[in-house]
Amino acid sequence: MERKSTSSDVITRAYLDSLLVEVRHLDAVMPSTEMTVYGKTFATPVTTAALSHMHRQYPDGMAEMAKGAHEAGALVFSGMGPEEELEGMIATGASVIKIIKTYADRESIYRKIRHAEEHGALAVGMDIDHAFSRNGYDVVEGLPMLPLSSRELADMVKSTSLPFVIKGVLSRQDARKCLDAGVQGMVVSHHNGRLDCSVPPLMILPEIIEETGGKVPLFVDCSLQGGLDVFKALALGATACSVGRPLMGPLREKGAEGVREKIVEITNDLRYTMAMTCSRDIASIDPSIVRMGSFTW
Secondary structure, three states: OOOOOOOHHHHHHHHHHHEEEOOOOOOOOOOOOOEEEOOEEEOOOEEEOOEOOHHHOOOOHHHHHHHHHHHOOOOEEEOOOOHHHHHHHHHOOOOEEEEEEOEOOHHHHHHHHHHHHHOOOOEEEEEOOOOEEOOEEOEEOOEEEOOOOHHHHHHHHHOOOOOEEEEEEOOHHHHHHHHHOOOOEEEEOOOOOOOOOOOOHHHHHHHHHHHHOOOOOEEEOOOOOOHHHHHHHHHOOOOEEEEOHHHHHHHHHHOHHHHHHHHHHHHHHHHHHHHOOOOOOHHHOOHHHEEEOOOOO
C-alpha cells in the first residue's frame, strides 16, 4: 500500500476538497459579501494572512499588500516585522491586526502591543504556535522564542484597550483557555503544517465554535485558495478567512494592484457560490449546505 503523506498542508487541502456543497436556486438573490468585525464593516470576509518579509516579493511589500487589500475592502493581518513597517501599512488606510510572536523577551511583546495601539491598529494579538523547533526553543530572525502561559496571556490581554486575537488555535482546549484569558478573537490555524498530521482547521472548527459559543470572531487560514474554499469555511461557522500564498504571486507581479485584483477575484467567486446556494448574505449561509464526502489523502 502506498504510504500516505503526513504533510498537514496536503491533508488540509484534501479535507477542503472532500467537503461537498448543496446547490439551491429558488428564491436566490444577488448576495452581499459584507463582513463586520470589531466595529468595522468590510466588503469581503477575505483577509490577508499574517504574512511577513514581503519585501522579498516586492519593494515595501507589506505596505503594498495592505494598500491592495484596503482598496479591495478587506481586513489586513500583519506578521513579524519592524515598527515602521506596521506604520506604513496603517498609513495606507488599511485596518490592520498586528500579530506578535512569543518572544522570550516579554517586554518586547508589551512594547509592540503599545506601538500597535498608539499607531491605530484595529486589533493586536499573538502567534502562539511558533515557540518550538525540532532542536528546542525556536529562534526566528535571530530572536529567541518561548511558549506562552495562560496567565501571561491574560496579563497581555488586560494590558491593551484593543481587541486581542490569538493565532494558532487548533483544539477545543486552547480555545477554552483563550476565552478564559479574555481573548476577543482566534485564528484557527496550523501555520501551514508546523506539525505533520495536524488536524485540518475546518475539521476542528465546529468544536471550537461549540466551545466558544459565538462569543468571539473566528478567523480561519491554511490552504484556502478561492471563493469556494472561503464559502465552505463560512458555512462551517468562520467569521472570515485569511489568504496568504495566493496573494504572493500577484504582489510580486503587480504590487498593490495585483493584491487588490486577487482579493476581488476570490470575493467574486465567493459571491457566485453564495448565489448558487441561495445564501443572501454571510449570516444566512446554512451550515447544512456543506456535506462530508470521501476524505482521503
